[in-house]
Amino acid sequence: MKRVVVNERPNWQADAENCGFTIHSINDERYWDERHAYVFTLDEIETRLEDPSATLLQMCYSAVDRIVADAGLMSRMAIPPEFHGAVFRSWRNRERDLYGRFDLAYGGDGPAKLLEFNADTPTSLFESAVFQWRWLEDMKARGEISRTADQFNSIHERLIDALRFLPGPSRRMHFAGILGSEEDLVTLNYLVDCAAQAGCEAMLLGMADIGVDAKHWLTDLQDQRVDCLFKLYPLEDMVREPFARHLPATPTRVVEPLWKLALSNKGLLPVLWDMFPHHENLLPAYFDDDPRAEALGETYVRKPLLSREGANVTLVNHQADGGNYRVDGPYGAEGYIRQALRLLPRFGDDWTVIGSWIIAGQPAGIGIREDDTPITRDTSRFVPHYILD
Template identity: 35%
Template sequence: MSAAMPPFTRIPLATPAPFRRRLDQLGLLVANDEGLPYWESQAAYQIGAQPAAALLKAAETLQALCRRAVATIVDTQDFSPFAIESAAMQAAITASWKASEAPLYGRMDFSFAPDGTPKLLDYEADGPLGLPEASYLQWEWFEAFPAAEQNGASQENLIYEKLLTQWPRLELLPRAAIACGGATTADGRPGDTAERFTAEYLAETAREAGVALGLCSIEAVGWDGDARAFTDEQDQPLAALLKLYPWHWMEQEPNVETLGVNRTRLLPAAWTRLLADKAFLAVLWTMFPDCPYLLPSSLDAAAIAGDRVAKPCRGGDGEGISLPNQSHESGAPLLFQQHCRLPFFHAHEGRAAYAALSVWMVGDAAAGLGFRESTGPITDAGHRFVPHILRPA
């Protein structure tokens, strides 16, 4: 597929000093693997109201197709594309779907066809990082420019508001907690990591919505066989546990069998484990090949004509992706997807900037936009976050 024609532009825009100090305090100006600050403070992406609305529509259209696909998988009990060997995990997915458990949040990553049509690259539906940046921090950045609103500009960003609405819909019982990975302090609490940043934000929005949600390290989560429940760092049984820990990791652990007797409600909903697997993109393409927002995708390399990329089915943000004419991982299940190049821009100081646009989902609704960029054609969790401005119609 030839170069993308994105409906947005990259503009030089220096972040005001007071907000730069805020970013520095949060550790968001620390250099990433490219030697550049994680938060891009010298530029922004600018998009018009009409193309932004079209992106939200595309994401919600895809979300509806995702639900139809999950319904078919559960009805047929055909989990073969996902290589889920655990019967307990399959049962948890089925029970979660049949109980109509609501999703909490996720992130759809897009590139664009030559005619500007958005094309889904990935759906990070199982605890993606970058939520606080795309939500309240991006809005604080916008408010640091007093003249912006006077000129009619805004931001496509209702993530915070939609989270406040979504929390009560989950109907969580008392004694709920959110667990995150990364470093752990001596008392079992989460250390200062990107996951904790996300966990603290989620806990705060839950509290504002009237939902009490504690915070603990995933390493401190235990199992009470008598109560048949997961426990927090105080060894107290939990009614609900929101984990920033991929479902597919649990499948590789002995305690996956606890899912069959577990009384703790685990979030995100178990059925979203299917959405987060790259193999789901092949399922979507098989079921909905006429959807304009999907790229040809298959678990069989020979089924994808022309240039294609290879992605580990259980890989996270940008992990293990092989571009056309590159060798790819052997042994791991792979998704093969028609290559759709990321939009390319020339950044300041002669740097290349490959931009990935994301639509953040809250529940089944599109909630806002986020941009990330890298100096190479693949973005991952460590690449730069770039704020955006919504131009008036």
């Protein structure tokens, strides 16, 4: 793995706008950044990223087995007690999920380490699946990189294949989210397009516009039953919505399913460490009130159970600045975990994290984010990659 300087395409902003990637810049700062790229060997991709991602996923499934069978553990992970039975049934029935993303610390100098699993509503999907592939093909055509270059990226194809099986006999899907959020809308519009390519009738729906009928079906603005709902909205928030009490009984297929409450939670990390201690792809992790957490000493990362985009994460005595580094946010009341500190690899002045995408239970590609701080946030820059042997 190395970072190389490459020439920006003169028309990249127009290309982004033309394909619907309107969040290529955030607050007049680059979000998409093609001034450099990351280069991997094929063996590195397969043995250091793809294979470990498949292994981590199987470990996560084993963790779900344990979590859903333990009401005390679910409560410790801030899963509402009234949903414990529904989460158990959702997992027992093997309700289909669509996608997730492992965040990995990897710099080419040892095993990839799991930082967290974004198992519900992970961002940067379109740029990972589509726009970095467009960049690769364009750069090869321009002669900027070798025509033999490839990319670890089957995300788009796997999404379409997965969406063929989600909606059921009606072939109708609603895609819900906060439609006023440009970032969410880019992802939702992309998934609607994927669903259409999969032969589905797909439509957008605002979260505030979801209704419920007398038989617990979720409904849309036309009072039509929603057969299958993909929601780009956190499950931990959804179970607190006014219609939440209908979720355990609804015939509507909801994606992501309720069992993802066990994975989209930093409490997963201490469960994994307890089940698979000293695994080369894991970091030691404990619930904040676990006496064993003291073994981490004064150098660790403290994360809220339900934090997103780095919010309320604290690096304690991290090696970069010789003190604490913290990102503000609204989380923390639900509890914390502590994880052994593994600083992200640094290339130049940038801290780099690899997002390893899981589509319908299979590793499907990577997306790379950079930040000038050691905590990845929603404004962290997206940088493309390619494979060259």
